[in-house]
Amino acid sequence: MPDPETPRMLYVGFCRMCGTGALGLRTCGGCAGVVVVCDECDVAWIDEDLSDPPATTGSETLPCPHCEASLYDPPSHWTTGDEVQQSDWLTHALDHNRLTLEVGQAFLPEANDPDEDLDRKDS
Amino acid sequence: MANDAQKIARLLQTLFRASRGKMSVGWMIALGVVVGGYLVFEPALEARLGVDLPGVHSPEEVDQNDTGQVVFKSDDQNAAQQTGQQTTKQTSTDAKALSKVLKEIGRDKFVSPAGILYTRGSRHGTRLKHLMAHAKDQPNRPGQHGVFNDSDAATVLLLIDEAYEQAISGQSTQKKTEGNRTIYTVHLGRTIGYIGGQSGARRRHPQARHVRLVLEGKKLITGFPVIP
16 A cells, blocks of 8 residues: 555556556646646657547646646546546546556655755745 | 576586486586587677576675665775765756766756756656656556666766667667657666565566667656566
8 A cells, every 4th residue: 555645656567668657547738638648758649549649748847648647747637536537538547447447656766755845945 | 696597507416416327428518518508608698689597697695775775886886885884875866966977058947968858847847857757666656666776866867878888889679769869779788777666565666677768859858667
C-alpha cells in the first residue's frame, strides 16, 4: 500500500519506451481530459492504444494532447477514481479488459521533500 | 569471491575428481588453460557482447545501513572505510553548484562536458533533479526503480557522460528510436547501481551494469541503472 502522504497514482501498466515508468492516469487541468502519462520519461497517450506512438512527448513541459495545457503543473493532477468513472474511453477499455487499473506511488518529485520545502520558505 | 566464481571452482573440482584416471594429464592441462583464459577475458567479453557472464568480477559487497536498506559498497568506498577516510558527497541538485561539471548556457539550461543538455522539465522541475531522484531508492514505486550506487551529483553526471560517449561510439550499446526520442541502453562493464522499487525489492536488489539514457536530441530526459 502506498504511503498516504505520498502521491497516489492510478496506473495501467509500464512504459514500453523507457521500460521503467508506470503509466499513470493524469487529468488535464485545462480540459479535464484523462490521458496516460509515463511518470519516468514524460510521454502521453490519449487512450488505451499504447502501442501507437505517444501523442505528445515532453522535454521542458508535457503538453496535454487535447488542449496543450501543462500536464505537470496544477491544476493537472493524478486521476481520481470518480474521474475514471467519468471518462468514456477509460471505462470502455476497462470494461473490455483492454487495461487493468492498479494503484501505486508516483515517482516522487523532490518538491515533495519536506527539507526542500523548508529551504524554499527560508529563502 | 563471488558466488559465480565459487560455482565454477566447485564444478572444476568435480570434473577433476570424476576424470581422475580417465583423462590424460594433457587434457587436464588443456581444460585448465581454457577455464583460465575464460576468466581472464570474461570482462572484455561482457563489454563486447553487452551481456552479463558468470565470473569472478563482482568485488562489490552488500551491506545494510542503519535503516536496514541494502547498500552496495564500491572498491573506493571499501578503501575509504578501511583507511578511516570519509568521502565527501555533493548531493546538491542545484546545477549552478555543479559548475565544475556543468556549464550554464542559458536560463535553467546547462551543458555537460560530453554535450548533454540539462534543462527544466519533468514533475521534478529540472532534469537534473529527476536524474538525481535515481540516486536513492523509492521502495514503494511500482515496478523497478534504477538506483545509482553513488549519490554524488557530479559523479552521476560524469557517469551519464561516459555512457553517452560510449553510446555515440556504438560500443556495447542497444539503440532504439521513436519519433524525436532516442533510447540507449549502455553496458558499462562494471556495477554502477542496483534495481530498487517494488520489483527490485522482490528480487533482492540485483546489481545493474547498464545505464539507460532517454534523450531528445541532446536533451537528457532521464537516465538510470537498468538490467536489460
